Amino acid sequence: MMNTIGMADLYKMIKKRWWVIVLVSVVGIALTTILTNYVLIPQYATTTQLLVSRKNVNTQSIEIGEIETNIQMINTYRDIIEDPVVIDKVINELGNTLTGVELQKKIEIITQEDSQIFGIKVTDTNPNRAAEIANLVAATFQENIDGIINVENVAILSKAKANAAPVSPNLMLNQVVGVLVGFLLGLILSIILETRDKKVHDEKIITEKLGWIHLGNITEMTLREVAEEEKKQVVTVATNHSKKVLGGD
Structure with missing residues (x-):
């Protein structure tokens, strides 16, 4: 049975992958602009x-x-x-x-x-x-x-007179259509990416969906934090070694 996506989940997904929707919408505007100005023949x-x-x-x-x-x-x-x-x-x-x-x-x-x-x-x-x-x-x-x-x-x-203003294609209308189509495609792509993502991003998945017991969290250290921690350990080791040498004298 497929999992349903609630409004709250959809909001979180859009907030998380907003860049996908924006990117596809921009591509939609660009494509419709190119088609209107360079491909479609004015009428x-x-x-x-x-x-x-x-x-x-x-x-x-x-x-x-x-x-x-x-x-x-x-x-x-x-x-x-x-x-x-x-x-x-x-x-x-x-x-x-x-x-x-x-x-x-x-x-x-x-x-x-x-x-x-x-x-x-x-x-x-x-x-x-x-x-x-x-x-x-x-x-x-x-x-x-x-x-x-x-x-x-x-x-x-x-009598009919030549009208130099084309009736089609309509650039503004086509761009609006491009934005709407791009938004929908971006939303669909975001849903697909979200449903295919099997990584655990939240502890609620472990407790609520899998039913496992949450034992603790493992934090991820940045390279800077790792370097600082190694520096602290080196200083500590050097200090302890100095104390032993001084105590032996």
């Missing part, structure tokens, strides 16, 4: 916003139900944008440098609650190409949507 994102109005068969003002229908239609617009009817044309405009799957992974449709406006967000390793792709997708969708479903107008409210 840049930009968004273009559109508004699609469906044709209204009535001459009366648009009712709330019509607006809700327009909002629900955004899911349909998302499917059309991710369909080959739009994707293939965008790929052709880009010079066939991407596959359909690669382009779809770069595109994300951003919706707002209770709003007919939605955004086409594109993430790419190049900020200029991200803006180019987003604008091409929006323009292609605008040109082809009327031939697919009955809409009145597709308005591009704002």
Whole structure:
């Protein structure tokens, strides 16, 4: 049956092997910093916003139900944008440098609650190409949507612009993750080292766990103490020898 570790034992273990936890945490920060700055490729994102109005068969003002229908239609617009009817044309405009799957992974449709406006967000390793792709997708969708479903107008409210600030990787977030992972690994390593340590460090182990009788302690002398003790013994021997010689005379 495995021995359980209580909170008191865990505190003592952390206090004893704190340097292991600190060392592994520092290594975690260093690794995540290196990965973020030198290994992971920065990703840049930009968004273009559109508004699609469906044709209204009535001459009366648009009712709330019509607006809700327009909002629900955004899911349909998302499917059309991710369909080959739009994707293939965008790929052709880009010079066939991407596959359909690669382009779809770069595109994300951003919706707002209770709003007919939605955004086409594109993430790419190049900020200029991200803006180019987003604008091409929006323009292609605008040109082809009327031939697919009955809409009145597709308005591009704002075109995508190159954003020089990367959205990922996030150095601070990665460093926090590195510290947490390093702390947990250091704690686990400390527990392993503690459980595998078979040395007797406390007399309680002898009396409580082994049930033996504690007869006494053997203190360990430092080299300086040993040298001083030897010096005292030499002086004592020399003194006694001198006394014997003087007594004999």
